[in-house]
Amino acid sequence: MLRSLTLLVAALSLTLPVLAQEPDDHDKNLDVRSPIGDLHVGKDADARKAGLPLYPGARPQQDENNDPFNLGVFTESFGLKLVVAKYRSDDPPDKILAFYRDKMRKYGRVLECRGPHDNSGVHVDDDQERSKPLKCEGDNSGPVRELKVGTEGNAHIVAIEPQDKARGTTFTLVYLYKRDKKGEI
Numbered sequence: 001m002l003r004s005l006t007l008l009v010a011a012l013s014l015t016l017p018v019l020a021q022e023p024d025d026h027d028k029n030l031d032v033r034s035p036i037g038d039l040h041v042g043k044d045a046d047a048r049k050a051g052l053p054l055y056p057g058a059r060p061q062q063d064e065n066n067d068p069f070n071l072g073v074f075t076e077s078f079g080l081k082l083v084v085a086k087y088r089s090d091d092p093p094d095k096i097l098a099f100y101r102d103k104m105r106k107y108g109r110v111l112e113c114r115g116p117h118d119n120s121g122v123h124v125d126d127d128q129e130r131s132k133p134l135k136c137e138g139d140n141s142g143p144v145r146e147l148k149v150g151t152e153g154n155a156h157i158v159a160i161e162p163q164d165k166a167r168g169t170t171f172t173l174v175y176l177y178k179r180d181k182k183g184e185i
Contacts, residue, residue, distance in 0.1 A: 029070075037075030045070040045085040050173040051107075051156055055099050058087040061170050081177040090168040093145065093160045100147050100158045100171075107149040107156050111135070115142045153178045 029042030045068035047054035060068070068085040089096060097112075104110045113136035134148040134155055147158045157174040 037073065037078075040070065040072040042070045043067050045083045047085060047087070047173055050083045050085060050175040052100065052103055052158070052173055052175075055087065055089055055091075055096055055171070057091070058089045058171075061086040061088040077180065079177070079179040081175065083175040084172065086170060086172045088168060088170050093162045093169045096158075096160050096169055096171055097145060097147065100160075104147055104149045104156055104158070109133075109149065111148045113137070113146045113148060114140050115144045115146065 029040065029044055031042075032039040046060075049070060069082070070084075071080065071082045073080045101110055101112070111134055115138055132152050134150060134152065134157075136146075136148075144159055144161045146160070149156050153176075155174070155176045157176075158171060159174070160169060160171045162169055
């Protein structure tokens with residue numbers, strides 16, 4: 001198992017610089033299929049791959065620091081899926097919140113949090129942590145509002161940040177799935 005994971009991490013570390021050198025070519029993906037596992041790294045993340053519909057009229061928010069990211073690493077003993085896509089809308093944050101609050105209910109109880117910035121993070125430290133329900137971090141104040149549903153090992157997150165009136169709202173869709181043994185979160 002350790003050897004398989006080491007080989008996949010080595011492959012990933014070699015591919016990330018290649019993807020970073022081609023910022024204008026969002027069709028480039030790396031797919032490796034082998035007897036020890038599968039690896040996918042690409043800039044092909046979108047709302048659908050994050051398990052959510054795209055807010056009507058939203059458009060991708062892409063700049064040098066916010067390219068979409070889609071990572072999948074799966075072996076017999078380990079699996080990780082991470083999808084991150086950022087969008088922009090001319091609508092106010094409350095409309096986007098209402099839309100995603102409704103759409104995320106299919107995954108369970110939706111938690112609404114506030115923070116000073118979009119951290120949309122999920123922390124998975126050990127086996128017991130993955131099954132814990134998501135919770136709000138920090139003092140629950142600030143301009144960024146997050147909708148979270150799921151567990152630390154299988155999470156859907158939408159982070160919504162208001163911009164000035166002329167710029168509308170930006171929002172980030174995140175999906176994280178992690179497992180150890182085949183089929184176990």
